[in-house]
Amino acid sequence: MREAQYKMTNPFDTSELSFDDFKSLVINDYKIAYESRQASILGRREVLTGKAKFGIFGDGKEVAQLAMAKAFRAGDWRSGYYRDQTFMFASGMSNILELFAQLYSHTDIEKEPASAGRQMNSHFATRFVNDDGSWKSQTAMKNSSSDISPTAAQMARLVGLAYASKLYRKNPELKDFEHFSINGNEVAFGTIGNASTSEGVFFEAINAAGVLQIPMAISVWDDAYGISVPAKYQTTKEDISEILKGFQRDDEKPGFEIFKVKGWDYVALCETYERAIQVCREEHVPVLIHVTELTQPLGHSTSGSHERYKSKERLEWEKEFDCIAQMRKWMISSAISTEEELDNLESSIKIEVKNLLKQAWNNVMADINQEKEVALGLIDKLALEEPLVEEVAQKLRSEIDPLRKEILSAGKKALRLARNLKSSSKEELAHWLVSQVAFNQERYNSKLFSQTPLSPLKVKSVEAVYSDQTKVVDGKDVLNACFDYNFDKNPLLVAFGEDLGRIGDVNQGFAGLQAKYGELRIADTGIREMTIIGQGIGLALRGFRPIAEIQYLDYLIFALNILSDDLASLSYRTKAGQIAPLIIRTRGHRLEGIWHAGSPIGMILNSLKGIHFCVPRNMTQAAGMYNTLFKGDEPALVIECLNGYRLKEKLPDNVGEFTIALGEVEVLKKGKDMTVVSYGSTLKLVMEAAEELLNYGIDVEVIDAQTLMPFDIAMDCAKSLEKTNKLLVVDEDVPGGGTAYILRDILERQKGYYLLDMQPQTLSAAEHRTSYGSDGDYFGKPSLDDIIEKIYQMMQDSNPKKYPGFYA
Numbered sequence: 009m010r011e012a013q014y015k016m017t018n019p020f021d022t023s024e025l026s027f028d029d030f031k032s033l034v035i036n037d038y039k040i041a042y043e044s045r046q047a048s049i050l051g052r053r054e055v056l057t058g059k060a061k062f063g064i065f066g067d068g069k070e071v072a073q074l075a076m077a078k079a080f081r082a083g084d085w086r087s088g089y090y091r092d093q094t095f096m097f098a099s100g101m102s103n104i105l106e107l108f109a110q111l112y113s114h115t116d117i118e119k120e121p122a123s124a125g126r127q128m129n130s131h132f133a134t135r136f137v138n139d140d141g142s143w144k145s146q147t148a149m150k151n152s153s154s155d156i157s158p159t160a161a162q163m164a165r166l167v168g169l170a171y172a173s174k175l176y177r178k179n180p181e182l183k184d185f186e187h188f189s190i191n192g193n194e195v196a197f198g199t200i201g202n203a204s205t206s207e208g209v210f211f212e213a214i215n216a217a218g219v220l221q222i223p224m225a226i227s228v229w230d231d232a233y234g235i236s237v238p239a240k241y242q243t244t245k246e247d248i249s250e251i252l253k254g255f256q257r258d259d260e261k262p263g264f265e266i267f268k269v270k271g272w273d274y275v276a277l278c279e280t281y282e283r284a285i286q287v288c289r290e291e292h293v294p295v296l297i298h299v300t301e302l303t304q305p306l307g308h309s310t311s312g313s314h315e316r317y318k319s320k321e322r323l324e325w326e327k328e329f330d331c332i333a334q335m336r337k338w339m340i341s342s343a344i345s346t347e348e349e350l351d352n353l354e355s356s357i358k359i360e361v362k363n364l365l366k367q368a369w370n371n372v373m374a375d376i377n378q379e380k381e382v383a384l385g386l387i388d389k390l391a392l393e394e395p396l397v398e399e400v401a402q403k404l405r406s407e408i409d410p411l412r413k414e415i416l417s418a419g420k421k422a423l424r425l426a427r428n429l430k431s432s433s434k435e436e437l438a439h440w441l442v443s444q445v446a447f448n449q450e451r452y453n454s455k456l457f458s459q460t461p462l463s464p465l466k467v468k469s470v471e472a473v474y475s476d477q478t479k480v481v482d483g484k485d486v487l488n489a490c491f492d493y494n495f496d497k498n499p500l501l502v503a504f505g506e507d508l509g510r511i512g513d514v515n516q517g518f519a520g521l522q523a524k525y526g527e528l529r530i531a532d533t534g535i536r537e538m539t540i541i542g543q544g545i546g547l548a549l550r551g552f553r554p555i556a557e558i559q560y561l562d563y564l565i566f567a568l569n570i571l572s573d574d575l576a577s578l579s580y581r582t583k584a585g586q587i588a589p590l591i592i593r594t595r596g597h598r599l600e601g602i603w604h605a606g607s608p609i610g611m612i613l614n615s616l617k618g619i620h621f622c623v624p625r626n627m628t629q630a631a632g633m634y635n636t637l638f639k640g641d642e643p644a645l646v647i648e649c650l651n652g653y654r655l656k657e658k659l660p661d662n663v664g665e666f667t668i669a670l671g672e673v674e675v676l677k678k679g680k681d682m683t684v685v686s687y688g689s690t691l692k693l694v695m696e697a698a699e700e701l702l703n704y705g706i707d708v709e710v711i712d713a714q715t716l717m718p719f720d721i722a723m724d725c726a727k728s729l730e731k732t733n734k735l736l737v738v739d740e741d742v743p744g745g746g747t748a749y750i751l752r753d754i755l756e757r758q759k760g761y762y763l764l765d766m767q768p769q770t771l772s773a774a775e776h777r778t779s780y781g782s783d784g785d786y787f788g789k790p791s792l793d794d795i796i797e798k799i800y801q802m803m804q805d806s807n808p809k810k811y812p813g814f815y816a
Contacts, residue, residue: 031344035353037098037274038339041070041332042354044094046361047104048306051111051129055310059369059409060111062128063310066091068271068303069229071331074098075277076227076297079285080197083147083190085550087166088199090130090155091229095199101150102132104361108368115451117583119371122154124451124583131155135585141460141641143551145187147194153549154582156573160200160207163226164570167216167539168546168554170196170224174292175552179528181499188551195289196546198226203234205248209538209570216539217294218255218263224294225285229271231302236317249298257293265295271302272334303330373409379444380404383415386437387422393433394426416444455584456618457642464620464640465718469669472628472660483627484653486663487517490631493664494638495525498553501638504531505540505557505593514559515595515653537566541592545575548588553638561596561647562606568615575643576618589641591634592619595648597689597740600785605778607688607789610745612645613716620644620670621717623687628657629714632668639667649689671718673725679709682734682799685725685750687713690740690790697795704811706803708732716746719753726758734806735760735768736799740789747772766806771798 025033048065055063066073069091077098086092086101096102106120113125122133133154136144153165176182177192204210205228217224228248232239239246249268257263265287269280277299284295303326307314315323327333339345345353384404391397404410404418419441426434457463495501503518509532512519522530533540537558544556558564564571571592578588597607612621620637622644624630630648637644660666676691677698686694691712698708709728713719729735735754737747747770754760755768771790778788797814804811 034274034339034344037074038332038335038345038350039353039357040098041074041094041335042357043104043361044070044097045332046358047093047107047364050361050365051108052306052310054111054365060129061113063111064090064128064130064308065306066093066095066130067306068231068326068331069299070094071274071335072227072229072269072271072277072299072302075274075281076197076199078278079195079281080150081195082150083194084150085169085194085196086132086150086152086198087162087169087196087546088132088152088155089159089162089201089204090128090157091201092132092199093130096132096152099150101134101152104364105368108365109371112368112372114368114372116371116375117585119368121585123581126452126581126583127155128157131157131581133582133586135582137458137460137585137587139460141458141462143187146550147187147190153546154578154586156577156581158569158573159204160210161570161573163198163200163207163209163213164538164542165545165549165574166196166198166224166226166542167213167220167222168543168548169550170217170222170294170546171220171543172196172547172550172552174220174222175502175528175547177292179499179526185500185551192223192292193289195223195225195285198224200226200228201234202228202230202232202239202248203237203242206234206242209542212536212539213542214252214255214264214294214296216534216536216543219534221262221292222294223288223292225288225297226295227297227299229302230298230300231304233304233308233314233318235308236314247298249296252296255296262293265293266298267295268298268300271299272329272331274331274335274338301329305330376410376412376415379412380407380410380415382440383419386433386440387419390422390426390429390431390433390437393431394429396425397422400425412448416441416448455582456580457620458579458584458587460584460587460641462639462641464636464642464644465670467636467639467667467669469632469672470662470665470667472632472666473662474658475661478661479659480656481659482654483657484516484519486627486631486657486659487634487648488512488519488521489659489663490634491518491521492524494635495521495529497664498638499529500551501553501555502529502531502547503555503557503593504533504543506533506535506559508532508557513557515648515650517648517653537563538570541567541570541575541590544590544592545570545578545588548590548643549586553589553591555591555593558592558594560599560604560650561594561608562603564592564594564612564645565608568611571619571645572615576616578618579642580618587641588643589637590643591637592643592645593648594645595650597647597649597651598785598789599650600778600782601780602777605785605788607740607773608745609716609739609741610749613746613749616645617717618643619717620715622646622670622715623713625649625688625691625712625714626652626655626657628660629668631660631663632666633670633715635664636667636670647688651689668714670715671721672714673720673722674712674714675709675724675728676712677708677710679707679732681706681732681803682708682736683711683725683728683732684708684736684738684799685711685713685754686738687716687746688739690738693790693792693795694738696792697799700796701799704800706799706811708799713750716749719750720758723758725754726760726763729754729760729763733763733765734802735764736771736802737768738771738790738795738798740773742775743770743772745772766802769798769802771795
């Protein structure tokens with residue numbers, strides 16, 4: 009570990025600077041730091057007075073972030089957390105006006121480009137996707153991946169952002185992609201609070217970076233607390249760099265370069281970041297900069313005061329060693345500025361920041377007040393015909409700075425009071441309220457997916473082609489041929505996961521492909537699901553088309569936090585300013601045993617909105633879905649059927665070109681008596697049941713959902729119900745999981761309820777996990793017998809005379 013000393017080793021290249029230029033540079037730094045502090049103070053006040061919802065700021069970390077910003081170049085990436093406002097200002101990736109716009113949740117993307125008001129303040133992002141789905145040049149700009157609040161979760165994607173530089177440097181096929189990388193010279197900067205280093209994903213990411221040897225620079229902002237909990241309860245030895253000494257590289261083995269520096273020491277910070285990032289950038293060695301003795305003068309957030317849990321002595325120390333106070337003292341002692349000059353500068357900054365706050369508020373309220381005036385005009389007009397509405401108008405008029413919800417609520421209340429009235433005034437107000445639905449849908453509910461011209465939802469189905477020369481092969485070989493075709497076609501396509509590389513995955517879908525395309529493109533990883541997904545997210549942000557393999561579906565749970573909090577919400581929380589077209593490949597269903605028999609479809613459906621969800625019944629279907637996803641720009645999860653890899657399938661002549669449209673169901677068997685909807689492995693049993701049921705005079709129509717998000721866009725299930733009037737949904741999730749999701753869609757969105765002549769039914773697994781062995785599978789999940797008897801029972805309930813009972 010390298011302890012920073014109080015001496016300057018030319019962080020400003022002072023050999024080329026006059027003293028006056030040097031003074032100007034330092035004073036400008038101080039100005040940025042002081043502006044940031046004032047923004048924190050005023051922002052906190054806005055929350056406490058009720059004008060803003062919540063506030064979390066970077067006070068106390070200003071000087072360290074100035075130093076970090078000096079080392080940050082165009083093409084570099086940030087994956088940080090919500091204390092980095094000074095860095096964002098100093099690097100030019102954001103400004104105070106945008107910080108305040110976010111504080112007030114301004115929905116105008118021009119005013120609040122990070123999230124269009126969808127995230128709380130200090131959650132930063134730069135926009136790198138054009139409206140047509142094309143990428144901006146990432147090497148011509150400084151880049152910040154979109155922040156999220158869950159502690160340490162930014163570490164997972166940081167691994168991928170840094171790993172991308174290694175691939176761009178090492179793979180000569182990628183030299184021409186200069187809008188994504190210039191010889192892999194880009195550093196991925198990460199930041200994290202000292203308390204958050206207790207999280208498992210932090211250690212997983214540190215270990216992965218050390219193994220991969222990637223240009224990842226992680227800064228730990230250490231203010232000795234995690235909200236109210238001091239470091240002695242957070243970290244062994246109360247010192248994260250101390251316990252990470254084993255990661256320090258030496259002459260024999262690679263590892264990290266670890267630095268430690270005090271967060272109030274401006275000169276040492278500049279020197280440390282210059283040295284650390286030079287090593288990281290040039291040698292592709294991960295570095296950790298442990299910034300200690302930081303303070304948090306305003307407390308953790310607007311949710312409470314730190315005076316409740318810090319001692320008087322600690323608070324006095326924090327006041328003395330506030331980084332801005334220490335920088336000020338150093339500037340005066342070094343004759344860079346005088347006390348009077350700094351007093352004048354600080355006074356002008358306070359006025360400037362206060363004016364920016366006022367400007368941000370006025371920007372937010374301009375559109376809302378205009379909407380208020382329109383609504384008031386319509387409500388006043390209606391009040392002339394219905395006196396009860398007058399009180400609504402008066403209340404809305406008295407609102408000085410109303411929210412949109414108060415404006416629309418007033419209009420809806422007016423309509424309710426005038427419910428018995430028939431007039432043009434009422435129709436005019438109703439029409440305006442309906443028109444607002446579209447506007448607010450765009451403001452608050454749009455862009456769950458990118459919806460660009462490159463969306464996979466725009467890829468049409470292309471039929472698989474077969475001929476007299478078509479081979480019959482194992483299902484795994486269909487997948488292998490699909491991957492081979494696409495890897496040959498697209499050098500940005502990469503895949504990685506546990507056992508994926510050398511042996512070609514546990515079921516041989518990638519067999520032989522590492523030998524053909526190399527370890528950089530098809531790679532093994534350690535057992536680390538969170539950072540496998542994070543590796544995929546970071547690569548996808550930087551232009552790659554990654555396939556991140558999670559070996560079995562049950563293991564998806566280990567990475568669920570990263571999938572749900574980061575990937576699934578990325579397009580939504582940036583309003584499509586950022587995309588990560590990552591494909592998560594896994595396998596599941598019917599591997600026997602409690603830990604390898606899960607089918608947690610309900611969990612996935614409820615937690616991964618924003619990720620397409622494909623459930624192919626065989627490997628040919630899976631290949632068609634991969635072909636579709638490779639053409640699109642949105643993330644997806646594909647669950648292959650574990651029991652299908654060695655089942656025989658025809659190898660399509662156009663194995664790398666045929667596609668399956670997302671959101672289309674497939675009718676596998678036409679029938680007239682009942683509609684049965686299923687997906688994945690269970691479909692094989694449903695089809696066998698349908699054949700046997702023909703012997704008993706029951707002709708069912710079998711529908712393969714194919715994808716669950718989206719599900720049946722054309723509402724073909726309802727069209728089937730027009731004919732059969734009966735519905736059964738079958739899967740092997742627990743009751744109330746995938747079957748409930750499908751049933752609700754068919755009954756409500758597709759209005760299938762009105763087409764039924766009897767109660768719809770579901771057939772799913774037992775409420776517990778499946779016990780070991782084939783008998784465990786038989787008694788825990790829907791069997792062929794269960795499906796036959798369920799369908800027969802439903803037909804018997806409908807017509808007891810025609811269908812006598814099996815057991816009576």
